[in-house]
Amino acid sequence: MKSNRLTRIIRCTLLLALMISAPVNADVVVIVSANCDATALSRREIINIFMGRYRFLPSGHAAKPYDLPTTDPRKAQFYLALTGKKISDIDAYWARLVLTGNASPPDEASSQEAMLDKIARNPWSIGYLDRSIIDNRVRVIFDPEH
């Protein structure tokens, strides 16, 4: 009896560890508000916005990018698909820019749901999240995997 319980605990622990450590293969897409006047953004323009190089939409309005939390594996997946860089390289990139005062990283949304709300509220904001949770308040403007 005791042995069965122990086995169950070990199995649950292993399963949990697997869930935490397993690479996410979500369908991460870039979204803007449904009210955003931009109809399309190129990979180059999205890199410029998220990497702090040039944060303007084609209309000339300043873009407001948002990141998912560092602990969310979708963030690493997004930057790898967008730039080909590992998250450690992205960290080093931002370390250089922040510690030289040249640019600031995107503000952080605390979750995918918070990201969705922020993007929906601001027509000049831009973010990324799993395609499965988007609703009609936002629209997909770029798929970094393609």
Added chain:
Amino acid sequence: MVLDFDNVPPFPGIEAAGDILQTSDASTSVPGMKQTLNLIGNLLQTLCIAAPLLVSSLSPAWADEESDALTLHYFGTIGLARATSEHIQYVSDLSQPNGSSAGNWSAKPDSVLGMQANYAFSDQTEVVTQIVSRYRYNGTYRPEVMWAYAHFTAENGTEFRVGRLGTDFYMLADSRLIGYTNLTISPSLDFFGQLPLFHIDGADLSKTIQAGNGLLTGKVFAGYTGEKVPFGDANWNLGDSPMLGANIDYHQDDWSYRLGYAQMRMKHDWPVSDQLTALGFPAVIVEELSMNNKTSRYYSAGLIYDHGPIQLQWMANKVVQESLGYQNYYSSYVLAGYSMGNLTPFAGVSRSYTPSKQLNLGPDNPFQAGVDHVLDISHTNQTTWTMGMRWNFRRNMDVKAQLDCIRGKSDSTFLFRGNTLGWNGSTDVFSLAMDFAF
């Protein structure tokens, strides 16, 4: 502006910073713009130092919730370097009085600890201060306010900064102390070693526009230097010297290019002039060799390719000295790295060279030997082969090992300290370091 950190132990916390920051009136002899900049700088420093103490919500992360107006960042390098030659002291740049020699391990060349506080009043306005402790000209690790400025961003993207700013006239020059952002343990000695300037008190203005398929950024800056370098048993005050310059950067996809120019007019003479005068050198010769009110001009070009696992850097510079006593300087380096998982092996080569200036006093002139000796002080002629490995062993931290094989002529002494008879121009430097940035 001179910031005095007397009686401060190495690596103090931010709690001590407000108490230890003092300003002196060493620059009151420079009128007009300098005094105004001093005043602005003092106000900004007070504000920047006070802000972290007044606000309690701290977030040591790169990306922050919108509500966090204050962010704190920490960075540092714990480094050990071992130079094989017993005839020179290996240093990371000319701001350091000594380092590693004769096979002894030294933490002096590469070890750095820094802290930065950013306080954003809005998306358009921010104040930033950074305090850094490293081995300095006076043989201490006394912390220094590296940057303290206000940053304004206009709606059209024009950026304006005023206060104490990082020297940005070489590509990557303003991030060279942040080891975690560098591929190597310390940036190329041949290229960056001759540049002991880390900040100016002044202002810069930059603007980025779309040009073709890329981004074109122009920046102009002006201000006053504020640093000293060791010079034999004395120090050479490079401070209070007016500096101005401009950069043009072009960025397209994985490629970044830069052309830069800066000039500095020396406010203070180097110690050599007093020594020559004491030795009875004629005033006309002393004046030819002096650095007082002489202009140094820095020309540079750089290229960075950064795609996926591949990193490639190339830079070249030329420093033209108006003084006959200081050699013109040419250097260049190329560095490549390739990431394989958490490991990034890297290799590069650099070269520094000064085509010797001549000051011919005529046959049998008794002062010729002394003049030649002065001209030798700033002479370099060497090549450095670099190889190493970076291991990102956990997020925001890395460990690096690096070997630099320096091969030069026996008169190539400029980039080292304390050279003695027997120096043949060659030494190997083995370095280990752990970097972090949060």
